[in-house]
Amino acid sequence: MEMVNRRKIAKTWIFSKKIFITLIMLSFAIIWLLPALLGVLTTFKPYGEFMRFAKTKNLFPIEWTLSNYQYVFENSPASVLGMAKNSLIVSTSHMLLAVFIASTSAYAYERLNFFGKEILFWTLMGLNMIPGVIGFVSQYYMYHDMGITNTLLSLIIPGLGGTFPIFLIRNFMTGVPKEMDESARIDGASEFQIYAHIVVPSIVPVLMVVGMSAFNGSWNDMMWPSLSINDPSC
Amino acid sequence: VSIISKKKTTLRLYPQWMPLAFLLPHLVVFCVFQMYPVLSGIYASFTDWDLGKKPEWIGFDNFYNLFVNQNSMYYWQLRWGLENTIKFVLFCVPFQILVPLFLAMLMSRKMYCSKLITDLLYFPSLLSLAVVMVSWNALFDARNGYINAYLGFDKLVWTVTEPYNWIAIVFITVWWCQGGNFIIYRSAIAGIPNEILEAASVDGANFFQRFLHITLPSIKFPLQYTLIGSICSQFGIWGQPDMFNQGGPVVEMVNGYPRQSNMMLLQYVTEHGFEAGQASNIGIASAMALCLGVLMFIVSIIQFKMMRRNYM
Numbered sequence A: 001m002e003m004v005n006r007r008k009i010a011k012t013w014i015f016s017k018k019i020f021i022t023l024i025m026l027s028f029a030i031i032w033l034l035p036a037l038l039g040v041l042t043t044f045k046p047y048g049e050f051m052r053f054a055k056t057k058n059l060f061p062i063e064w065t066l067s068n069y070q071y072v073f074e075n076s077p078a079s080v081l082g083m084a085k086n087s088l089i090v091s092t093s094h095m096l097l098a099v100f101i102a103s104t105s106a107y108a109y110e111r112l113n114f115f116g117k118e119i120l121f122w123t124l125m126g127l128n129m130i131p132g133v134i135g136f137v138s139q140y141y142m143y144h145d146m147g148i149t150n151t152l153l154s155l156i157i158p159g160l161g162g163t164f165p166i167f168l169i170r171n172f173m174t175g176v177p178k179e180m181d182e183s184a185r186i187d188g189a190s191e192f193q194i195y196a197h198i199v200v201p202s203i204v205p206v207l208m209v210v211g212m213s214a215f216n217g218s219w220n221d222m223m224w225p226s227l228s229i230n231d232p233s234c
Numbered sequence B: 001v002s003i004i005s006k007k008k009t010t011l012r013l014y015p016q017w018m019p020l021a022f023l024l025p026h027l028v029v030f031c032v033f034q035m036y037p038v039l040s041g042i043y044a045s046f047t048d049w050d051l052g053k054k055p056e057w058i059g060f061d062n063f064y065n066l067f068v069n070q071n072s073m074y075y076w077q078l079r080w081g082l083e084n085t086i087k088f089v090l091f092c093v094p095f096q097i098l099v100p101l102f103l104a105m106l107m108s109r110k111m112y113c114s115k116l117i118t119d120l121l122y123f124p125s126l127l128s129l130a131v132v133m134v135s136w137n138a139l140f141d142a143r144n145g146y147i148n149a150y151l152g153f154d155k156l157v158w159t160v161t162e163p164y165n166w167i168a169i170v171f172i173t174v175w176w177c178q179g180g181n182f183i184i185y186r187s188a189i190a191g192i193p194n195e196i197l198e199a200a201s202v203d204g205a206n207f208f209q210r211f212l213h214i215t216l217p218s219i220k221f222p223l224q225y226t227l228i229g230s231i232c233s234q235f236g237i238w239g240q241p242d243m244f245n246q247g248g249p250v251v252e253m254v255n256g257y258p259r260q261s262n263m264m265l266l267q268y269v270t271e272h273g274f275e276a277g278q279a280s281n282i283g284i285a286s287a288m289a290l291c292l293g294v295l296m297f298i299v300s301i302i303q304f305k306m307m308r309r310n311y312m
Helices: A002-042 A050-056 A067-075 A080-111 A117-127 A132-146 A164-173 A178-186 A191-202 A204-220 A223-228 B018-044 B061-067 B073-107 B114-126 B129-140 B146-151 B162-190 B194-202 B207-218 B220-234 B239-245 B265-273 B282-311
Strands: B250-254 B257-260
Touching: A002 B073, A002 B114, A002 B129, A050 B146, A067 A080, A080 A164, A080 A191, A080 A204, A080 B018, A117 A164, A117 B018, A132 A223, A132 B018, A132 B265, A132 B282, A164 A204, A178 A191, A191 A204, A191 B018, A223 B265, B018 B282, B061 B073, B061 B282, B073 B114, B073 B162, B073 B220, B073 B257, B073 B265, B073 B282, B114 B162, B129 B146, B129 B162, B129 B239, B162 B220, B162 B239, B194 B207, B207 B220, B220 B282, B265 B282
Parallel strands: none
Antiparallel strands: B250 B257
16 A cells, blocks of 8 residues: 555656646747747737837737738738748749759769769868858859849859758668669669659658758848849839 | 679669769859859959949959058958957857757756647747847837836837847847757757666766766767857858847947947948949958958868867
């Protein structure tokens, strides 16, 4: 009886400790997110309510309204939908191109043999360590000369040449058994078929990682678009 | 002894040009859009170039103006910009390591909904800079900001008061950027075998001792990796001061040139180098960017050497 009781007490003790830590961390996470949450709440306040905040000190809107959203979707100089469409086009094509370029290149380094393979690979890795900020200004004037500033293309291209994704994909690809593509090769598959039908399906996880980070980087980039797109008419 | 040679025989059924076909997309993009701008940037920093005219080779004049000539505005701007950037890195990076490490240590306890809490703590890193700055500008607003209203800083103008604008910018950056490091530490700490920690606590090591002698050494590699990543990315600081207070208040005049308290080097570069700014002197802007780039390169080489000595 005593044993059972003691075990029960120990169990409740562990349980309450877990609950305690969970509550602390949960409240901490909510405080951490507060700035973003307050931003969301402010979107439901009518125009001018925020300006009286020092007096009213209300976190939640006194009077809930959707007029801000109506303004953004209908009346503002450019509809938010159009801007979201542009962002989506840019980020999605950047992601797809980044995945395609990095994975084809990694396939060549990992599965094909050619003269100077390792030298080329590590040279590219080394060159990639040069900070891109050095070419930051002249990149703009290069795009200017090519006539692609103020187009979506100028936002898609930067960052596609990075070599780190190739390194990642190549490392992952070594885990895919070579026997599979060798047997396909004997059966008469072309290299591109092997790449598309055998290798790519088996490296989806790393392609997801590369694609997600490319999408995120492109979506959250602020500096280059604000400098490259400077003609308000387009 | 096997008759067949141990050397791997590879069967080549593809034509010689095949590797090139796979390499070409990346090589073209790399050379044209990554290496060419760097090379022409280096060239441009030795030229006199502004928007209306062709670049004209002037040798080291730009660097003379940047490093030696105290009468030049650019001398002071490079100094102030570099000073502020390094100051920012020194303030920001320790917090960017310690805050996520602290959070990850707390999260290593047994608890419920740990996935949800991890996601919530990571969430700010998914926001774009514009969203972050709009929310935080509302919080730091002098008259109607939540922080002044609730925490009782009476009418403190965060954007122009000298130590407070730094605190605000560092705070915003840590809030925004800690997520990636947090995820890395969290998975590294989760990977430490439980037996070691249990053995240590049986032997009487307290929480702090276990942290110092077991957890820290086991996550040494992720720690160094995130340190490099954080330093290199924070050298490129631009958006937070630019959207928070446009470089901050003028704190003093030197030789008739205004010194702004939060102006980072990259802000001077964009001001001189781009059509969106004044595009007054592209050569100088390139030279400034080259200085920043060399600094970043040196930092990353040092760190790379350190990692190599310890791990390879």
